[in-house]
Amino acid sequence: MTTPLASSVTPIETHNLSMRFGRESALMDLSLIVPDGAIYALVGPNGAGKSTFIKLLLNIRRPTSGTASVLGRPSASISAEAFTEIAYVSENQELPEWMTVSQLLAHLRSFYPKWDTALEQQLATQLNIPMSRKLKHLSRGQRMKASLLSVLPYNPKLIILDEPFSGLDPLVRDELTEGLLDRAAQPYPPTILISSHDLAEVETIATHVCFLDRGRLLFSEESSTLTDRFRQVTVTLAASAPPSSLPRGSHPDSAYPADWILPELGPSVLRFVHPHADEATIRSEVNRTLLNAQAVETEPMSLRSIFVALAKSTRSTTLDILKANRR
Amino acid sequence: MNQILHIFRKDARHLYPEIVVTFAVLIAFASSAPRLWKPNWASTGGVALLVPVLLRMLLPVAWLVLISRLVHEESLVGDRQFWITRPYRWGALLAAKVLFVFLFLSVPFVLMQVYLVQHAGLDIRSCIPDLLLYQLRLSALFFIPFFAIAAVTSNFARLTLSLLLGLLYLGLLFAIGNHVMDGHLFPQSLSIAGLIFFALALLSLIVFQYATRRTLTVRGGLFALPVLLLLLGLVAPTRSLTQGTHPTFSTPQWSINRNPARQQAANSQPVEVGGLMFLKLPVQQITSSTGERFKINGVTATIDAPGFHWSSPFVNNTNDDLSDAAHDPTVTVVIPKNVFDQVRTTPVDLHLQFVSTAYGTNPATRERALIPAFPAPDHGLCPLTAEGVVGNCRYAYRLATPIDISMPVSALPCDSVQAPVDTQPATPSLTTFIGSDDDRLAFDFDPIATTSLNLVLPGSTFDHPLPAFLCKGSPVSFTSHPILRRGSFAITAKTWCLASTRSGATSGIFMGRIRRLPPPLRKNIRKDCCTLQFRPLISRNSQTFVSAVWRKGSLDIPTLQK
Numbered sequence: 001m002t003t004p005l006a007s008s009v010t011p012i013e014t015h016n017l018s019m020r021f022g023r024e025s026a027l028m029d030l031s032l033i034v035p036d037g038a039i040y041a042l043v044g045p046n047g048a049g050k051s052t053f054i055k056l057l058l059n060i061r062r063p064t065s066g067t068a069s070v071l072g073r074p075s076a077s078i079s080a081e082a083f084t085e086i087a088y089v090s091e092n093q094e095l096p097e098w099m100t101v102s103q104l105l106a107h108l109r110s111f112y113p114k115w116d117t118a119l120e121q122q123l124a125t126q127l128n129i130p131m132s133r134k135l136k137h138l139s140r141g142q143r144m145k146a147s148l149l150s151v152l153p154y155n156p157k158l159i160i161l162d163e164p165f166s167g168l169d170p171l172v173r174d175e176l177t178e179g180l181l182d183r184a185a186q187p188y189p190p191t192i193l194i195s196s197h198d199l200a201e202v203e204t205i206a207t208h209v210c211f212l213d214r215g216r217l218l219f220s221e222e223s224s225t226l227t228d229r230f231r232q233v234t235v236t237l238a239a240s241a242p243p244s245s246l247p248r249g250s251h252p253d254s255a256y257p258a259d260w261i262l263p264e265l266g267p268s269v270l271r272f273v274h275p276h277a278d279e280a281t282i283r284s285e286v287n288r289t290l291l292n293a294q295a296v297e298t299e300p301m302s303l304r305s306i307f308v309a310l311a312k313s314t315r316s317t318t319l320d321i322l323k324a325n326r327r
Numbered sequence: 328m329n330q331i332l333h334i335f336r337k338d339a340r341h342l343y344p345e346i347v348v349t350f351a352v353l354i355a356f357a358s359s360a361p362r363l364w365k366p367n368w369a370s371t372g373g374v375a376l377l378v379p380v381l382l383r384m385l386l387p388v389a390w391l392v393l394i395s396r397l398v399h400e401e402s403l404v405g406d407r408q409f410w411i412t413r414p415y416r417w418g419a420l421l422a423a424k425v426l427f428v429f430l431f432l433s434v435p436f437v438l439m440q441v442y443l444v445q446h447a448g449l450d451i452r453s454c455i456p457d458l459l460l461y462q463l464r465l466s467a468l469f470f471i472p473f474f475a476i477a478a479v480t481s482n483f484a485r486l487t488l489s490l491l492l493g494l495l496y497l498g499l500l501f502a503i504g505n506h507v508m509d510g511h512l513f514p515q516s517l518s519i520a521g522l523i524f525f526a527l528a529l530l531s532l533i534v535f536q537y538a539t540r541r542t543l544t545v546r547g548g549l550f551a552l553p554v555l556l557l558l559l560g561l562v563a564p565t566r567s568l569t570q571g572t573h574p575t576f577s578t579p580q581w582s583i584n585r586n587p588a589r590q591q592a593a594n595s596q597p598v599e600v601g602g603l604m605f606l607k608l609p610v611q612q613i614t615s616s617t618g619e620r621f622k623i624n625g626v627t628a629t630i631d632a633p634g635f636h637w638s639s640p641f642v643n644n645t646n647d648d649l650s651d652a653a654h655d656p657t658v659t660v661v662i663p664k665n666v667f668d669q670v671r672t673t674p675v676d677l678h679l680q681f682v683s684t685a686y687g688t689n690p691a692t693r694e695r696a697l698i699p700a701f702p703a704p705d706h707g708l709c710p711l712t713a714e715g716v717v718g719n720c721r722y723a724y725r726l727a728t729p730i731d732i733s734m735p736v737s738a739l740p741c742d743s744v745q746a747p748v749d750t751q752p753a754t755p756s757l758t759t760f761i762g763s764d765d766d767r768l769a770f771d772f773d774p775i776a777t778t779s780l781n782l783v784l785p786g787s788t789f790d791h792p793l794p795a796f797l798c799k800g801s802p803v804s805f806t807s808h809p810i811l812r813r814g815s816f817a818i819t820a821k822t823w824c825l826a827s828t829r830s831g832a833t834s835g836i837f838m839g840r841i842r843r844l845p846p847p848l849r850k851n852i853r854k855d856c857c858t859l860q861f862r863p864l865i866s867r868n869s870q871t872f873v874s875a876v877w878r879k880g881s882l883d884i885p886t887l888q889k
Binding site for chain 2: 060080083084088094110111
């Protein structure tokens with residue numbers, strides 16, 4: 001889909017990046033690499049640490065420990081010059097509300113030596129933005145489009161979008177997505193990092209997905225690998241199966257192998273998500289674990305289903321920990 | 328440079344309403360300020376008086392609003408501002424803001440002051456150093472602090488709240504400092520150094536904030552800075568600095584005048600104010616006169632007695648004047664009452680060191696009284712009406728040092744006198760003065776300092792002044808007294824009785840009960856600084872009621888009653 005930049009500079013690379021606010025950890029030992037030319041979806045529930053991660057990358061905040069580099073520069077040294085190559089758009093960004101969209105663009109033009117006025121006009125038409133309207137009078141979607149319009153004309157090498165689609169109607173979302181995909185289709189496409197709490201918003205365009213939960217990185221890999229790997233498993237159980245047919249152990253949930261995500265036991269069916277989609281392995285595991293297994297079916301999953309399963313799984317783990325602590 | 332100008336143009340375009348309002352306030356101030364140059368302006372009352380006063384308060388508010396809007400355009404607080412992820416160079420951003428303050432606050436203010444100086448009829452060229460010094464002080468006291476607080480707040484409401492809290496905080500520290508250093512003479516050089524340090528520290532914090540946006544750190548710095556200044560003020564070697572800036576005068580030399588008549592004449596009752604005793608000492612010049620007039624600025628006292636030593640820092644003096652013309656000069660010494668009580672009956676060695684300003688006398692110059700104004704020495708100007716009323720004499724930024732003025736005056740308004748000036752009935756030559764001992768730069772937004780000539784005929788009373796009129800063409804003689812030098816001189820008095828300085832306490836009678844009757848009874852006792860004569864009245868329960876008569880000095884009754 002994309003052709004990476006000729007240069008060998010890794011757009012984003014972090015090592016054990018951590019951030020604490022007092023006693024609270026917002027990020028814990030985050031190590032990842034965002035490949036050149038990728039559309040990298042940073043996914044996680046609210047409070048997972050996505051915005052904090054982005055602010056550390058852009059030197060808006062300073063990490064408690066660990067390092068990050070952005071376009072080959074240590075994040076701590078990112079300053080004015082670097083922002084001629086980096087674009088940042090956020091739903092929470094405070095824009096100069098008194099300016100019209102035209103004034104904003106006119107103001108920004110002189111900051112960027114590579115500002116492409118033709119592209120600016122093309123995007124303005126494509127995104128259908130009321131140029132003479134003040135930013136404070138724009139709707140949420142129009143503001144996001146104006147923000148995007150204010151970063152694309154200088155052809156940034158790295159575009160970072162923090163919850164860009166949050167609360168937008170599908171039409172605006174599509175317009176924004178199209179705008180981004182157009183950029184990604186260029187001969188030298190930028191690397192795009194999109195954070196979102198809803199994978200459905202980005203799964204259609206993401207080439208890579210990273211899942212964050214409570215400051216921890218759960219996984220970071222290519223979308224295609226992810227969908228290839230995860231499987232929804234349905235095991236049909238013998239109806240007369242006694243409870244003892246389950247492996248002997250303590251609690252039924254904890255009796256399943258660790259890889260079995262969100263096991264749901266019905267009267268004659270057990271469903272779970274398996275992160276390693278090798279059918280032979282799954283069948284062997286099922287037969288070893290469940291004495292009364294009659295049939296095993298595996299189905300591919302959408303990114304959204306994977307995300308929801310993982311989110312639920314990590315949440316239920318937390319609840320278990322809390323319950324255990326109470327006991 | 329491009330980025331600086333680009334941001335500056337953007338700010339100027341966006342903030343033009345605030346700029347216009349600031350200019351309007353400035354123009355209103357410039358047009359109302361001359362009202363206060365006139366004599367008896369306070370008696371005009373009403374709106375005419377209120378407007379210049381209100382505008383004096385409104386001007387800093389307009390500056391505050393403009394600086395707030397300017398700095399908060401690209402707020403440094405928070406992490407959501409769009410500009411922090413744009414190629415804004417912090418140096419260019421700060422430079423653009425400074426350029427804005429300079430062009431839209433400093434320059435218009437300078438122009439306003441230049442206009443007022445010219446409008447007052449004074450020559451701006453004669454006061455350019457003062458004009459520049461004033462702008463530095465204005466920046467240090469208004470523009471830079473406003474900018475610094477704006478740099479650590481996110482909007483005008485927070486800025487105003489922070490400023491009010493800051494003023495309360497400064498007031499508290501000032502009260503503490505005032506309490507600790509009550510009445511201390513603070514060398515002017517130290518005050519200037521303190522102000523420069525304050526301004527530079529604020530500028531450093533502003534630069535640091537723009538470079539790093541570490542708001543909490545900078546807020547901590549702003550909070551700590553006044554405390555640091557207070558501590559520096561407390562530990563500053565004010566005594567040696569005062570001595571260093573005031574070399575010892577070789578001439579004239581002064582000593583305590585031990586003539587009892589002079590002592591008695593000079594000493595009024597020592598005044599006790601807030602735990603301090605104000606003692607007046609008669610002094611005399613023991614070298615030949617230098618023809619200078621000395622004004623005392625401060626004094627440090629050292630008191631030594633057997634087993635006792637006390638030394639004070641330099642404290643402000645009550646502006647004692649040791650001019651040659653003063654027949655019986657005195658100097659005032661301030662001693663804490665608890666110190667005074669410890670040595671009131673003991674002869675002490677008193678060492679006083681005074682810092683003072685010496686004023687010379689220039690040869691008299693003569694000017695003709697002209698309408699609408701005639702010049703006064705040191706670039707001053709005194710307005711004159713056809714009626715012969717002399718307005719307040721005007722100076723730019725600081726008053727002249729004292730100037731004696733003598734002139735023939737008329738008891739009648741000049742325009743009612745038919746005869747020509749030279750043939751007018753003889754009128755007394757009136758002598759008055761203008762100017763001030765205080766040569767420091769005045770701090771008012773209005774650069775014009777005025778001094779009243781106060782022409783009243785001899786025989787006037789305060790309640791019924793008889794106005795005198797200076798007619799056009801009359802000769803006016805000025806004798807100015809410029810500051811020649813600043814220096815110090817010492818006076819030492821051996822075995823001096825501090826209590827003997829109490830006038831009216833040189834003799835007296837006490838009737839009361841004492842526990843320890845000084846043996847032998849009915850004996851005159853010389854109790855160091857006073858002579859006692861006891862006479863028993865009645866004895867009961869080993870206590871004796873006596874009458875005591877003392878001469879020379881005061882009696883320390885509580886000591887005897889123990």
